[in-house]
Amino acid sequence: MDEVTTTGTTTSTLRRDVRFERTWLDEASWVDVARGVVTEPDDLVGALTENLAWGDGQVFRYDHWVDVPRLGAGYPLDRPPHPVLHDVHRALQHRYGVRFAAPAVAWYRDERDSVAFHRDRDMKWLDDTRIALLVVGDRRPFVLRPRSNRYAHDLPDRGAVVDLAPGQGDLLVMGGACQARWEHAVPKVAHRVGPRLSVQWRWTSRTGRQEVGGSFGDPVHFSSR
Template structure:
């Protein structure tokens, strides 16, 4: 597998280390936490994700036709074991770190496999379930080639771009799913990337 790792790797310190996290206030009760190179030994996690997750392709209705979803998908539901122990540790560390703000643990892990630069996800918010009416969090851990996560406020305004590298963490919190949208656009060239999104119960 060929992918471009982070140019300047931070020392592996374990997923219980949140000292370097930075928060950006997006307004209207939304915020964004960013923590580069959070997961130690991300190469092994990426290999496990690519090789062992039961990836599936989906097709969806788009206006008057059915089209391929431009990425592979799988979701680990509540109680299902995750494919790598570091992912279990990451989910537990996130639940502990955000316990006071979130008030509940992260329960599910949605996985997206971006095979190359042609794979993408369009503008959307995670508003199926409680995200449409309540503040919540979605924690994204990225493995593989860097890709840019774009965010824009619903109704217009200045956008935000975060490049997610190998082992990086981004958490969208507060009203972000209701008041902002996010996307990962297509690019001319990119290697494999897997995004793991940890969510609380009934947030999609």
């Protein structure tokens, strides 16, 4: 993984020496966390916010459209908004031995933006997946709970038992049966925070039981700003 440098400027680069720490959520579900995978993360924040076509999202709930409290975008694999994203993509595929699809990107503009507990059901086959998130910008909660807690609304933090709190160039990868057995969320926070952006790569082995019905974000409509 070659570093990308620009004469006279400070640019985001990929670190080779980061340590991946795995947490087993249960016997089949795990999450890897590597802190500070990307150096100078503010440079990547600028590239993402300035160079992508961001859209305001809506999701259909019951009988009407509801605004999604964050912005969304994407980009082709061969035209990333910053060279370091190509390096991260290659490194992920090498480490996990799978081919990730083109990324989606989410922009949480401040403490009011969020995403509720959900599983990434749009992949359909959830028994063996990899979802990688490179997170830049301000650090804020990224929480997980077992599906057995999904109706336990009286529990603290809505049943969340793990908070990974990525930011500032951290990478996390949810794997195994994590999407089948666990839910994740980026909740609103009570204090002021700045932008948080996550670049998300997904892969499924397409094995096991296929999910029936729509996903958390199905259907989603994004209109360019």
